[in-house]
Amino acid sequence: SQQGEEDPQALSIQEGENATMNCSYKTSINNLQWYRQNSGRGLVHLILIRSNEREKHSGRLRVTLDTSKKSSSLLITASRAADTASYFCATRFTRQLTFGSGTQLTVLP
Amino acid sequence: DTEVTQTPKHLVMGMTNKKSLKCEQHMGHRAMYWYKQKAKKPPELMFVYSYEKLSINESVPSRFSPECPNSSLLNLHLHALQPEDSALYLCASSLLPAGQETQYFGPGTRLLVL
Numbered sequence: 001s002q003q004g005e006e007d008p009q010a011l012s013i014q015e016g017e018n019a020t021m022n023c024s025y026k027t028s029i030n031n032l033q034w035y036r037q038n039s040g041r042g043l044v045h046l047i048l049i050r051s052n053e054r055e056k057h058s059g060r061l062r063v064t065l066d067t068s069k070k071s072s073s074l075l076i077t078a079s080r081a082a083d084t085a086s087y088f089c090a091t092r093f094t095r096q097l098t099f100g101s102g103t104q105l106t107v108l109p
Numbered sequence: 110d111t112e113v114t115q116t117p118k119h120l121v122m123g124m125t126n127k128k129s130l131k132c133e134q135h136m137g138h139r140a141m142y143w144y145k146q147k148a149k150k151p152p153e154l155m156f157v158y159s160y161e162k163l164s165i166n167e168s169v170p171s172r173f174s175p176e177c178p179n180s181s182l183l184n185l186h187l188h189a190l191q192p193e194d195s196a197l198y199l200c201a202s203s204l205l206p207a208g209q210e211t212q213y214f215g216p217g218t219r220l221l222v223l
Contacts, residue, residue: 040197041216041217042113043199045212045213048211096157098154099152099153100151102149102150102151104149
């Protein structure tokens with residue numbers, strides 16, 4: 001069953017702008033991961049943040065985690081047209097990942 | 110080799126057909142997964158194999174039958190499917206089943222049931 005909700009459901013920005021997506025979840029977690037999916041393709045892992053971490057960076061990506069609010073955000077800086085994709089957060093508690101509803105990001109050239 | 114491969118890329122089948130989806134990884138991962146994804150929805154877990162044994166079955170109908178012949182291969186046998194089973198079927202693997210690792214996804218098989 002779906003663990004989390006993401007907002008916004010869709011986001012459209014100009015190239016060079018920053019994009020922020022939010023994820024809320026319901027239960028305790030071991031870690032939270034973000035994945036990207038280009039249209040109709042497989043998912044690509046972007047970044048993992050553990051439950052005892054608050055912020056993590058990877059290239060143009062910045063992820064925050066607030067376990068007290070059960071929420072996370074993904075910031076993509078200086079977006080590019082190639083960043084156009086669906087972005088999913090996924091939480092891991094026991095043996096499986098549960099995906100959020102996803103944000104469709106469109107970066108306009 | 111750091112990828113998960115899936116065949117076929119596309120599959121069209123009738124409701125009386127029997128077909129199989131295949132997934133392969135050579136990363137030494139000991140957990141493999143099948144997900145089903147409908148359009149504009151997140152992936153939904155179907156099955157998990159840990160060390161070649163089925164460890165999670167998310168109440169999937171018996172018309173879907175998974176098989177893990179060895180640590181590198183995962184099959185999904187399809188029989189008497191319904192049109193509502195049309196979806197993107199994703200295979201994934203991770204180093205260990207219950208660890209903190211990420212999952213590596215294949216490109217998926219897009220299935221259409223007529």
